Amino acid sequence: MLGIRYYVKQVLNTAFHAVDLTSVSLDALWFDVLFFRTNDGKSSMFPKSFDTISDDNLKATHIILSNLLYGKETKIPEFSKELLFDYLTITLPKLCEIVSPYNVWITDTERAEELVRSLFHKFDLLPEGETKEYFADRYRSIDSRERIRILDETKKAQKRAKEILRQMKLKEEEEAASKYNRE
Numbered sequence: 001m002l003g004i005r006y007y008v009k010q011v012l013n014t015a016f017h018a019v020d021l022t023s024v025s026l027d028a029l030w031f032d033v034l035f036f037r038t039n040d041g042k043s044s045m046f047p048k049s050f051d052t053i054s055d056d057n058l059k060a061t062h063i064i065l066s067n068l069l070y071g072k073e074t075k076i077p078e079f080s081k082e083l084l085f086d087y088l089t090i091t092l093p094k095l096c097e098i099v100s101p102y103n104v105w106i107t108d109t110e111r112a113e114e115l116v117r118s119l120f121h122k123f124d125l126l127p128e129g130e131t132k133e134y135f136a137d138r139y140r141s142i143d144s145r146e147r148i149r150i151l152d153e154t155k156k157a158q159k160r161a162k163e164i165l166r167q168m169k170l171k172e173e174e175e176a177a178s179k180y181n182r183e
Contacts, residue, residue: 002075004113004127007068007120011105011112014064021059026050029066030088037069038078046085058093060102065092065119079123087122098144114142 027049034045053059065088069076095118096102104111117139120127126135140146 001077001125001128003129004116007074007116007127008109008112010068010074011064011115012107012109014067014106016060016063016103016106019060019063021056021063024059024063026053026059026062026066029063033066033069034081034084036072037076038081046081046088048085048089050088055096057100057102058096061092061096061105061115062088064102064105064115068116068119076123076125079125083123087119091118091122094145098148110142111144114139114144117142 027045030050031045050062053062068074069084095115099105099111099114105115106112117135120135121139126132130138
């Protein structure tokens, strides 16, 4: 494998000016990727067609990933068709809900890295020069899903803290009122 910067650059350099989202066949793109990158692609395609995808954000992200995985020069080792299908049907739609529109993947270096690392995480691949610990730490630090989870937890903690403060103030007022009534 090559270093992470190579793969991020591949994502950032996706040539969307040459793509017509309305007429592109995702099934054909993935057939080509599987044919060139795996032994599985020579016998069968995915169990579900991706040509039915109508969401341009998701469709474009498929194109970005197929471009990343297509060439042998990427030095990405052979991967399982099942893992790729799982990633494309489960992980990718969730990422596309968070990172939108699709041009963010190809204009923001950190989002491009997130896309690459999420795919490599699924395939259990390490870019050249990285340890598992570094890879996991860096992936967590840029993962949009993790960032949203942390923000949600922070909001919940702030809400709990406000509620505790409100209850403490209410108790103080009740005690002050009780003390006033006794005097």
